[in-house]
C-alpha cells in the first residue's frame with residue numbers, strides 16, 4: 001500500500017483522539033480517518049462504545065487495521081439511565097426521533113471516562129478530531145491543551161450553505177415551510193425550501209454545536225479540493241478558518257474484507273452477490289440504497305419496487321431488516337433480474353464493480369462520495385438532514401445526477417411522512433439515468449472523470465494526501 005509505505009518516524013509521538021458520533025454514517029468515515037493517520041505513523045485512539053466496537057472489531061481482526069497503531073477504546077454507554085432502550089448505543093438503534101435529545105445528552109457522559117483514559121495514556125494526546133454534534137468534547141481539548149478539529153460528515157458545499165443561512169438569518173425570516181429560499185453568498189445559485197433543511201427541533205443543542213464548531217481550531221472534510229474548489233475558497237475566505245479536505249476517505253480502504261464488514265454484518269453472502277454481478281454486462285445494474293437510517297414507508301416501497309421492475313434494468317435493492325417489501329420481492333429476493341439485500345450491504349465493494357451503471361441514493365454524503373469515487377451517475381432521492389443540499393451539489397454543480405424530484409423530507413426513522421413519489425416519476429428518472437442517450441453518456445463520462453480525480457487526490461502527492469500532511473504538521477507545530 002502506497003500510503004502505508006510512507007511512514008514518517010517523527011510522527012510517532014503524536015496521538016490523535018477521534019470521537020465520532022455513534023451513527024454508521026459518522027463512524028465509518030472516522031474509522032477511515034483513523035486508518036489514514038495510522039498509515040502515517042500517528043498513534044490513534046478511536047473512541048466508541050461496546051455495541052459499536054463489536055460492529056467494528058471484525059474489521060480490525062481481519063484486515064489492514066490490525067497491524068496499525070489504532071486503539072479501539074470502549075466506554076460503556078448508559079442507555080437505560082437516560083431513558084433510552086437498553087443497548088441503544090447508535091442512532092440507527094433509536095426507536096423514535098423523539099429520543100434524539102436523550103441520545104445526544106447521553107454522549108456527554110463519555111466526558112469523564114475519556115479524560116481519565118487520556119490522563120493514563122503513555123502518549124499524551126496531541127489533537128482531538130471530533131464530530132461536530134459533540135460540543136462537550138471542547139472540555140477534553142481544554143484539559144489537555146490540544147488542537148480541536150471538527151469533522152462534520154458533510155461536504156464543504158453544505159457546510160458553507162449552513163454557515164451562510166445562519167449568518168444571514170435566512171431561516172428565521174422565512175415564514176412558510178414550503179417557501180423557496182436562495183442560499184446567500186455562494187458562487188452558484190442554490191435554491192430550496194425551508195422544510196428541506198434540517199428542522200429547528202433541538203434548537204438549543206444546535207446552538208451549542210454551532211458555537212463549538214465556530215471556536216474550533218480547524219475543520220477536516222471528507223472531500224477533495226478539485227471537487228468543490230470554489231466552495232472551499234469561499235468558505236476559507238468567509239471564515240478565515242483552517243479547512244482541510246482529506247478525502248474521499250473511503251479510498252483509504254483497499255482491503256476487500258474490510259469494505260465488506262465496515263461496521264455491521266452483511267446480511268447476504270457477499271460471494272453470492274458478486275457471482276450474481278459477474279453474469280451482468282458493464283453499466284447494466286442499478287444499485288438502490290437509502291443509507292443506514294432512512295426508511296421508506298410501505299406505499300413508497302410499492303411504488304419503488306414497481307418502478308424498478310418496470311425499468312427493465314437489473315438492480316440490487318438494499319432494504320432494512322424491518323422494511324415492508326412488496327410481496328413479489330419478499331417471495332423472490334433473488335432472480336436473474338434483481339437481488340434484494342436485507343440488512344447491511346457491502347456498499348463500497350458493490351459500487352466499485354463495473355457492472356454497476358447507476359445508483360439510486362438518498363444522498364447521504366458518504367454514499368454520495370462513494371458513488372463519485374466509483375464513477376457512477378445517480379438518481380438523487382434525499383430524505384432528511386443535509387441531503388437536499390447534497391442533491392443540489394450532485395445535480396446542479398457536478399452534473400452527475402438526475403433528481404427524482406422529492407419536495408419534502410421523508411423517512412427519518414420512518415416517522416416523517418413526505419409525499420409518495422409515484423412509479424411513473426421514478427421510472428422516468430431511471431430512464432434518464434440509464435437510457436444510453438447523449439445526456440446519460442455525458443453524466444457517466446463526468447462521473448468517471450470525478451472518480452479519477454478522487455483517486456488522484458488520495459495518491460501520494462495528491463491534494464488530500466498533502467492536506468493530511470498539513471493537518472499533522474499543524475498539530476506538530478502547535479505542540480512544539
Ligand code: UDP
Nearest residue numbers: 025028291292293344345347364365366367
Ligand atoms: N452502508 C453500507 N451498507 C448498507 C448501508 C450503508 O455499507 O447497507 C454504508 C455506506 O457505504 C456509507 C454509510 O453506510 O458509508 C452510510 O452513510 P451515509 O452518509 O450515506 O448515510 P446515512 O446512513 O448517514 O444516512
